[in-house]
Amino acid sequence: MPPSISPADTAWLLISTALVLMMTPALGFFYGGMVRAKNALNTLMMSFSALGFVGLAWAFFGYSVAFGHASRWCGGGEYFFLRGVGLEAQGTIPHVLFFAYQGTFAIITAALISGAVVERMRFGPYIAFIALWSLVVYAPIAHWVWGGGWLGKLGALDFAGGTVVHINAASAAFVCAMVVGARKDYARQAILPQNVPFTLLGAGLLWLGWFGFNAGSALGANRSAALAFVNTMLAPTATLVVWTLLDLTRTKKATAIGAASGIVVGLVAITPAAGFISPLSSIVLGAIAAVPSYFALLYRARTRLDDSLDVIAAHGVGGIVGALLTGVLAQKLWNGGAGNGALYGDVRQLGVQAIAIIATIIYSVAGTFVIVKLLSLVTNLRAETRDEGMGLDFSQHGEEAYSRGEGAILLLDGRTE
Secondary structure, three states: OOOOOOHHHHHHHHHHHHHHHHHHHHHHHHHHOOOOHHHHHHHHHHHHHHHHHHHHHHHHHHHHHHHOOOOOOOOOOOOHHHOOOOOOEEOOEEHHHHHHHHHHHHHHHHHHHHHHOOOOEOHHHHHHHHHHHHHHHHHHHHHHHHOOOHHHHHOOOOOOOHHHHHHHHHHHHHHHHHHHOOOOOOOOOOOOOOOHHHHHHHHHHHHHHHHHHHHHHHOOOOHHHHHHHHHHHHHHHHHHHHHHHHHHHHHOOOOHHHHHHHHHHHHHHHOOOOOOOOHHHHHHHHHHHHHHHHHHHHHHOOOOOOOOOOHHHHHHHHHHHHHHHHHHHOOHHHHOOOOOOHHHOOOHHHHHHHHHHHHHHHHHHHHHHHHHHHHHHHOOOEOOHHHHHHOHHHHHHOOOOOOOOOOOOEOOOOOEO
16 A cells, blocks of 8 residues: 555644755854854855755755665666656655755755855855765765665664764865865954854754754654654753853853854754654753863864864764764664664664764765865865955955945935935
8 A cells, every 4th residue: 555645744844844944044144143244245145055056956966866776875866857756655745845855954064064164265166066065975975874875774873964964064164174275364363253143043043943954854743753852952952051161161251152052062963863862861962062062162273274163063073972972872762663872782883873974074075075176176266365355245246244335325326425
């Protein structure tokens, strides 16, 4: 008997798809508040552009590469240009809805990379990069874990994207930051955030969207979704508390940027584990995740690596900690038989998680390096020094986030007075 479509599951996935899509503009505000005013609009556009360029790449080719059935390593071409993606059931939801939901993951993953190269990468090469990267790097790794590929068959646990999304994006961010190079005034002068409330707004909207990201990954309105939902609420609360206490201990000040960063790190860390561990374990996971990411961020600031908005510390370190702790804290009692972690008797699961992490890093680093090097052969990746000094809002978009000509009146013939 063919599978039937569940109205409840479909309704939940419709909501979840909208929530995850919202995360990309939310990321723009989270990132945009932390850059200088002259680059605020460009930073927002780096996120918003992913909605279009990665979204189309996913529809034309990416979905088939990720969820086609060619091999353990890569999907085939059966779904190119959405051929065969219709209203038939995919599990208990329409196939076309499953495609759309997974597409929002591809979009946000590519957008995350922008945080490592803001304020100096030219916009044209950037959008070419994220479109190519989503096909060459993201889609194959998604196939490995979720599309019937070798890591899924090995038993790797990644409920909503610890490896596929966060470790993958952070690995790519590292390569991009190294190849594009540091900002011209990095480590020479203080680079201060232009709008901290924007960053807090972005963090809050990301947390809201993350309920769709994690609980939606259950692909239904079911017990697994409920567990993932609750864990997505609890883990960041613990990370936020620990991060704030670390701030107070170190500087005697609880910073708003620190609070926003702690929330995001907690969300990143719980992503691979959301549907596999108990609520109490999610609090433990969130608390533990704060520590390595906090000190990784402090260490990076003392190096020559200009990962502008600390994608590596938040998404790389947070994702690795979350993926490893999934292999420790997973519990059959809560996850419907998906498997136990090392704490509950299956030490092998921790090893499988480590293999998934290492494989993701190696492939993402290699694939990203090839893409950026090929692009660098045909175009300049970074803005000219003069344009960087002026700000990328004007040089790349011909617009500004904030008008510098206060009191000027624009006349119909284009003159001002």
